[in-house]
Amino acid sequence: MASSENPMAYLLEYGLRRVETERPELANDSRYLELKEQLLRDAEGHFREIQATYATILKTQCHCGGQLEPVDHEFGKSGGTIYDSVIAKCKSCSEAQAFQFPKEGFISEARSAMALRDYLQGTYGIDYAGAVRSDLQSRAVKH
């Protein structure tokens, strides 16, 4: 996988490598390797969907004929439905348009991430999500 192009996959792999260094026995755990492969595959699929959405925005013209550019990201919940969209603004008239991301990739990745987290927690007592979070926070502080 070209993780250098995919920051999320990079973070996932980074976090998993850290866990694997602490618990070398994971290298022989086929269930773990299976869940990890699934998560990295789903993360890649999700990333492709995000890229495709951005490509669509760049190809879309405003009704005034101007070029749209992504300016913001919106993530939230409305009437029980999770939405994830990019706000694009026209470079000429500044009118904003929202582009919804497909949900499949996000849902698959989230499901795989939870399965892996639960497995690490249940079988090894490893708090993978917590480890990644504290890692990100300590790096954010250093910057």
Ligand SMILES: [Zn+2]
């Ligand atoms: Zn416009």
